[in-house]
Amino acid sequence: AQTVTQSQPEMSVQEAETVTLSCTYDTSENNYYLFWYKQPPSRQMILVIRQEAYKQQNATENRFSVNFQKAAKSFSLKISDSQLGDTAMYFCAFMIYNQGGKLIFGQGTELSVKP
Amino acid sequence: EPEVTQTPSHQVTQMGQEVILRCVPISNHLYFYWYRQILGQKVEFLVSFYNNEISEKSEIFDDQFSVERPDGSNFTLKIRSTKLEDSAMYFCASSDGVYNEQFFGPGTRLTVL
Numbered sequence: 001a002q003t004v005t006q007s008q009p010e011m012s013v014q015e016a017e018t019v020t021l022s023c024t025y026d027t028s029e030n031n032y033y034l035f036w037y038k039q040p041p042s043r044q045m046i047l048v049i050r051q052e053a054y055k056q057q058n059a060t061e062n063r064f065s066v067n068f069q070k071a072a073k074s075f076s077l078k079i080s081d082s083q084l085g086d087t088a089m090y091f092c093a094f095m096i097y098n099q100g101g102k103l104i105f106g107q108g109t110e111l112s113v114k115p
Numbered sequence: 116e117p118e119v120t121q122t123p124s125h126q127v128t129q130m131g132q133e134v135i136l137r138c139v140p141i142s143n144h145l146y147f148y149w150y151r152q153i154l155g156q157k158v159e160f161l162v163s164f165y166n167n168e169i170s171e172k173s174e175i176f177d178d179q180f181s182v183e184r185p186d187g188s189n190f191t192l193k194i195r196s197t198k199l200e201d202s203a204m205y206f207c208a209s210s211d212g213v214y215n216e217q218f219f220g221p222g223t224r225l226t227v228l
Contacts, residue, residue, distance in 0.1 A: 033214055044118070045206070045219040091158065100163040100171025101146055101213040107157050 004106035012112040023092030031097035040088040119220035138207030148208040
């Protein structure tokens with residue numbers, strides 16, 4: 001079965017601090033892509049960061065970075081210098097190569113950034 | 116900035132009725148998707164569509180569902196005979212490459228009574 005698990009339904013962090021959201025996934029495939037999407041309240045889901053599974057180097061995008069551990073099937077998201085605008089639902093997802101772009105999502109982690 | 120749009124934002128229908136959910140993908144995108152999220156559950160893939168054909172579909176996407184790109188700009192999801200369990204938020208997405216970022220619309224909330 002291909003599944004994504006986000007074990008933290010809710011998290012909170014103080015503004016300017018760092019928070020890590022966890023994600024594990026399960027697949028027997030070797031070629032896939034991993035994503036973190038963010039859904040702010042009442043707004044569209046937008047991509048935060050993307051990682052190709054064949055790349056060992058962890059992806060970074062400004063204040064957002066991932067810790068990708070392929071053997072452990074773990075893909076956590078670190079948000080540095082948290083800002084109030086980071087308050088959102090965060091979804092971890094993966095996409096298997098050659099499956100028509102199908103994204104498999106986790107349940108989401110609701111992050112609140114407190115002033 | 117271009118974005119994916121969906122209409123209506125909320126649709127209420129009676130069980131057994133047909134509904135059509137509409138999406139306008141980003142204009143230069145070639146890959147189109149539908150996902151749904153039942154309240155309190157995960158976002159689930161329904162179908163992907165490229166070159167006027169279904170590329171991939173999930174077990175949820177049975178004979179009651181169909182997709183169409185009728186006029187080169189809209190992308191529609193039709194549910195022929197709605198069931199109570201079809202009540203969910205339906206998201207359309209599009210991308211310019213099958214492994215590239217998918218851009219999501221704001222969703223249509225479907226309520227089946």
